[in-house]
Amino acid sequence: MLKQSDFLNLKESTWCAGCTNFALHRALVQALIELNIKPHNTAITFDIGCAGNACNIYKTYGFHLLHGRIIPVAMGAKTANDKLTVIAIGGDGGVYGEGVGHLIEACRANPDITTIVSNNKLYSLTKGQASPTSKKGVKTKSTPYGLDKPALNPLTRALSSEAKFIARGYTGEVKHLTEIFKKAISYKGFSLVDVLQPCITLDKINTREYYKERVYRLGKNWPTKNKDKAFKKLQEDKKIPLGIFYKK
Numbered sequence: 001m002l003k004q005s006d007f008l009n010l011k012e013s014t015w016c017a018g019c020t021n022f023a024l025h026r027a028l029v030q031a032l033i034e035l036n037i038k039p040h041n042t043a044i045t046f047d048i049g050c051a052g053n054a055c056n057i058y059k060t061y062g063f064h065l066l067h068g069r070i071i072p073v074a075m076g077a078k079t080a081n082d083k084l085t086v087i088a089i090g091g092d093g094g095v096y097g098e099g100v101g102h103l104i105e106a107c108r109a110n111p112d113i114t115t116i117v118s119n120n121k122l123y124s125l126t127k128g129q130a131s132p133t134s135k136k137g138v139k140t141k142s143t144p145y146g147l148d149k150p151a152l153n154p155l156t157r158a159l160s161s162e163a164k165f166i167a168r169g170y171t172g173e174v175k176h177l178t179e180i181f182k183k184a185i186s187y188k189g190f191s192l193v194d195v196l197q198p199c200i201t202l203d204k205i206n207t208r209e210y211y212k213e214r215v216y217r218l219g220k221n222w223p224t225k226n227k228d229k230a231f232k233k234l235q236e237d238k239k240i241p242l243g244i245f246y247k248k
Contacts, residue, residue, distance in 0.1 A: 031181035047090030068098025165191035218243035
C-alpha cells in the first residue's frame with residue numbers, strides 16, 4: 001500500500017512555515033496513491049521559484065529546469081518513455097509568463113502530460129513582484145505605483161488554444177483538489193490545472209479569507225463538453241468557480 005512518505009521527504013522543504021504549497025503537494029501525492037501510480041513510474045518537471053522548490057522533496061524522477069521550460073521537457077520525457085506518468089509543476093510566472101508560448105503549443109499538440117500551476121499571483125521567491133495573473137492596479141515591489149495592465153486569464157487563453165482538459169482548484173479544499181488531480185492525471189491528453197494558492201508571507205490581498213468568501217464549486221451536472229459555457233464561466237470575476245470546466 002502506497003503512502004505519502006513513499007513520494008515525499010518533507011524534511012528538506014525550503015517553504016515558509018504554513019505555506020500553501022504543502023497542501024498542493026499533499027493533494028497531488030494523494031491522487032497518485034489513489035491511482036496506484038508508483039514513484040518509479042512518475043516523472044515530474046519543476047520550474048524555478050517556490051513551486052519549483054518541490055524538487056527538493058520528491059522521490060520520483062525529476063528535472064529542475066530553467067524558468068518557463070517545464071512543459072517541453074515534460075513532453076520530451078513522455079516521448080522517451082510513454083509508460084511514465086509525467087507531470088509539469090510551475091508557478092504563474094514560469095508557466096503564464098516566460099513559458100506561455102510552450103503552454104499554448106502544448107494545448108495545440110495535446111501530449112499526454114499534466115501541467116499544474118501554483119497560482120499565487122506573484123513572483124514570490126524573488127520577494128513579491130507582479131506576475132501575469134496579478135490584478136491591474138496592484139502595488140508590488142516591481143509596480144510601486146500600481147500595475148498598469150490587466151491580469152492574464154490563463155484558462156480562457158488555454159481554451160482558445162484548443163486545450164482539451166481545463167480545471168481550477170484551490171489549496172484550501174484539499175479533497176476537492178485531489179479529485180481534480182486524479183481526473184487530470186487519468187486524462188489521455190494534455191491537462192491543465194490552475195491551483196489558487198495564497199502566498200501567506202507576501203500577499204495581503206489574495207488571502208485565505210479572500211478566497212473563502214469567493215470560491216465555489218461547479219455543480220455535479222456542469223456540462224464539461226460545452227466549450228462556450230466553459231469560456232463564459234471562466235470569465236467570472238466576482239466569484240471564483242472551481243472544478244473541471246472543459247473536458248473533451
